[in-house]
Amino acid sequence: MTAISLSSQCSARMRDHGYAIIEDLVSPDLIEALNADFEKHFAATAFSQGNFSGTETRRFAGLLKRSCHVAHLVEHDLILALADDLLGRWCDHFSLNLTQAIELAPGASQQVPHRDQDMWPCSGFIDRERDIEFLINVLWPLSAFTRDNGATLVWPGSHQRQDELLITPKEAVFAEMAPGSALVFLGSTLHAAGANRTALPRRGIIISYCLGWLKPYELPWLAYPPEVARQFPRSLARLAGYQVHRPNLGTFEGRCPSLLLEDAARPNGAVDALLPEQEALIAAWRQGADAPGGHPPMLAPHLNSGSASLGTERAGG
Numbered sequence: 001m002t003a004i005s006l007s008s009q010c011s012a013r014m015r016d017h018g019y020a021i022i023e024d025l026v027s028p029d030l031i032e033a034l035n036a037d038f039e040k041h042f043a044a045t046a047f048s049q050g051n052f053s054g055t056e057t058r059r060f061a062g063l064l065k066r067s068c069h070v071a072h073l074v075e076h077d078l079i080l081a082l083a084d085d086l087l088g089r090w091c092d093h094f095s096l097n098l099t100q101a102i103e104l105a106p107g108a109s110q111q112v113p114h115r116d117q118d119m120w121p122c123s124g125f126i127d128r129e130r131d132i133e134f135l136i137n138v139l140w141p142l143s144a145f146t147r148d149n150g151a152t153l154v155w156p157g158s159h160q161r162q163d164e165l166l167i168t169p170k171e172a173v174f175a176e177m178a179p180g181s182a183l184v185f186l187g188s189t190l191h192a193a194g195a196n197r198t199a200l201p202r203r204g205i206i207i208s209y210c211l212g213w214l215k216p217y218e219l220p221w222l223a224y225p226p227e228v229a230r231q232f233p234r235s236l237a238r239l240a241g242y243q244v245h246r247p248n249l250g251t252f253e254g255r256c257p258s259l260l261l262e263d264a265a266r267p268n269g270a271v272d273a274l275l276p277e278q279e280a281l282i283a284a285w286r287q288g289a290d291a292p293g294g295h296p297p298m299l300a301p302h303l304n305s306g307s308a309s310l311g312t313e314r315a316g317g
Ligand SMILES: O=C(O)CCC(=O)C(=O)O
Pocket: 053, 102, 111, 139, 150, 151, 152, 153, 191, 192, 193, 194, 204
């Protein structure tokens, strides 16, 4: 099966069920290399604090600077195609929300069930009929995920039941999977880390992507300051925040922050970054403003049926 048909099959599954498990997405060798690179970081990381993270878990973030292998997961073709399909319609571009390694220590209790999109209060204000998704999450197991060691619990169909804060545990399924596979789920899907009832740690990597206009869970410019991001391929640097989100959001000195990746002397002065339809609206307004008698009334962009839109919903997604 081609990557494109697999990704459209997978996004259809996510739309229907809120999640999907994709088997054999990367080689076990890659996961082994990640395990080797992360060993010392797990050893050096204290237990988390707080009722959400769980005091029997260890977590560290900024994974792109801890192992060169993480980029393969972050920029996996199929995952990027999925993110584009599920998020692209609602933003100029999607961005990296978080890279985090997580260990459930032996004896760790089950995490509180939650929906990742609840980080952003606006997710609760939007009409459910609009079907907007704010985030997709990818869980890459570093050790086999089993029912006994804390495989992620997912509530199938819970993305369509957002008025229910909790759903009976009987309806949850365990995302059991082997290293090399991935669990992908929507920000609107109810889930939780399971309880680890074994004597060995359960380890995994969370990589999530959000609408580019949201504040990400992890501040990428601090995790990867320009001198670090300069070493990334440009596509990865863009995902990690070095790209203005049209219109004019996430700038440095009024310009696209990608200028920080250049060695050349920095130009100064603000430069607009607008969508073509926004340029067209402004041009139409300016033409009217310059005409004798002032400009004619204009409809609010979101009421227009045609191409012009100042909102964030992109046509053709
Ligand atoms: O580790 C897992 O299985 C899920 C963790 C999770 O959902 C979280 O920490 O937000």
